[in-house]
Amino acid sequence: MRTVGSRGPRPVFPARPPAVGHPRTAAARPRAEDGWVLVPTMALLMITLALGLAMLSVVDTQARESGRQRVSESTFNLAEGTANATAAVLADGWPARTTATCALPMAEGGLDAPADPVTVPERIRAILASSYTDGDYDDGAAWEVHLCDDGLSGTHQVTWSDDALTQPAWDANGNGRMWIRAQATVGGRRQAMARLVQVGTVSPLPTGYAAIAGQLSFAGDLSVTLNSLLTGALLGPFVDLLVTNDKLIQGGKLGIRCGLLPSLCTTSASAAVSTIPLLQSALLGTKVQQYGAPTALRARDLDDLVRQATTTNTSVAQVAAGAPCIPSGAAATAVVYVEKVGDGSGQCTVPTQTQRIVIVGQGGIKVAANASYTGVLLALNRQAPAKRLREVVTIGSRAKVTGAVFVDGGGTVGLPQPNLDLCAVDPQLLGNVLGLGSLFGGLTCTLTNVLNATNTTAKAQSLVTGLLPQLSGYGPAVVYGASQIAAVTTRATVATVPNTYMQIAPHER
Secondary structure, three states, X not given: OOOOOOOOOOOOOOOOXXXXXXXXXXXXXXXXXXXXXXXXXXXXXXXXXXXXXXXXXXXXXXXXXXXXXXXXXXXXXXXXXXXXXXXXXXXXXXXXXOOOEOOOOOEEEOOOOOOOOXXXXXXXXXXXXXXXXXXXXXXXXXXXXXXXXXXXXXXXXOOOOHHHHHOEOOOOOOOOEEEEEEEEEEOOEEEEEEEEEEEEEEOOOOOOEEXXXXXXXXXXXXXXXXHHOOOXXXXXXXXXXXXXXXXXXXXXXXXXXXXXXXXXXXXXXXXXXXXXXXXXXHHOXXXXXXXXXXXXXXXXXXXXXXXXXXXXXXXXXXXXXXXXXXXXXXXXXXXXXXXXXXXXXXXXXXXXXXXXXXXXXXXXXXEOOOOEEEEEEEEOOOOOHHHOOOOOEEEOOOOEEXXXXXXXXXXXXXXXXXXXXXXXXXXXXXXXXXXXXXXXXXXXXXXXXXXXXXXXXXXXXXXXXXXXXXXXXXXXXEEEOXXXXXXXXXXXXXXXXXXXXXXXXXXXX
C-alpha cells in the first residue's frame, strides 16, 4: 500500500519509436541488403543486349554480303550464258559481211521469251529466257553481246583488248576466228567476259556421188529412144554399159531419184522402178543407185554457202539467159550464187574454168561444148512449174566436169549423146539381132528403129557388144573429184580457242 509522500513504482509505458530520420534510428538499425542482385543483373543484361546487337549487325552484314555475292554470281552466270548462247547461234550462221564495227552490240535484250525466234538476237534471247528463271533475274536483268574480228596484231590476237571494239563486226580477215564480248546486268551489278572462238567446218555435200539428179537425159536420137520406150530390151544393158565402162561418169556413183525415164518420176520412184526388172537392175547396181533425199544440201548448209558468196561479192541476184554464171574476176576459191537466170527458165553458161562451186536458184546451168570445168555444179531447181526446164543442167558435146553435178528434186541432167553409127555395126550381127539373118540392108540405121525391133535381152546385149568399140572415144562427161567435194565447206561447230576465256571490266551503259 502506498503511503502519503512515498513513491511507488513508476508506470511502464510502451516505448515510442524514434522519429524517422532521427540520428538514433540510423545508428541503431543495421543496413538493409535487400535488391543487391539487381545491379549485376542489369549489367549482364546490358552486355547481352550489346552482344546481341553486335551479332545482329554481323548477321545483317553477312546477309547483305551473301545477297550481293549471289547477285554477282547470277550476273556472272548470265554473262557467261550470253557468250555460250552466242557461240551456239554462230554455229548455225557465221556473221555475213557488214560495214558496221563491233562498237555497237550485235544483240541485246532482256529475258522475256520471243514468240517466234528467227533473228540472231531473238534466238539468243530465247536460249537465255529458258535458262535463267531464278528470282534474281526478275527485276530488269539485261544482256548485250559484241562480235569483233580478231584483226589486232601482237598479243591482242589471243588477249582481249577494248581496242577490238574498233574492228569489223564480221570475219573480215577470213580466218574463222572472232571475239565474243558478253556483258550482263542483274540487280544493278555488271559483269563482262570475252572469249576468242574458232569455227569448225564440214563438207556438207554427198560423198562418193559424181552426179545426183531426178533423171538423166541424152541428146538427140538416144534421148527420144530412152524417153519413149519403157520396156526396150536394150535400155538396161545400154545404161549398164555406159556406167560400168565409165562412159557416163568416172570414179563415182550416179544417184537417180526418179529413174531414167520421166514417166517414172513419181512420189514413189523406187516402186515405179521395180515394175521394170531390167531398168531396176541398171538403177540399183553398184554404180547407179536410187537416191532418196530431195536435195543435195540441208537448208542450213545452203544458207551458209549463200552467206559465203555474199561475203566474197560473188552473189548475183540475176543474170541473163546465156550469160556467164560466174562473175568476172571471181576468185577460184569463191562460192558463186546466182538467184535467177533470165525469167527463171534460162540457163547461164560455164566455160573452161576452175571454181569451188556454182549454185543457181531459179534456172539452169550449161557447160559449154568442149569446155573442161573443175568444181561442183548445183542447181536448186526452184523455178516455177510454168518455167520448168527440160534439162536443168546440160553438159555440152565433148564437155567434161571434174568434181560433181547435183540437181535438186526431179530435175534432169542432160548428157551428150554418144556418136553411135548402127550402120557401122557388122551387118551379120545386126541382122541376127533383128532376126533378119543376113538380109539386113534397107532398114533405117537409127537406134529407135533397132530398139523397136529388138525384143529380147540376149539380142540387145549382142547389139551392145557390137557398139562397144565405138564408145572408146566417148566421155566421161563427169569425173568424180573427191578434192573438189571436200573443198566445199560450211560452218559446223564453234569452240573457244584455248586460254582466251577471260573476265574483263564491264562498260557503263
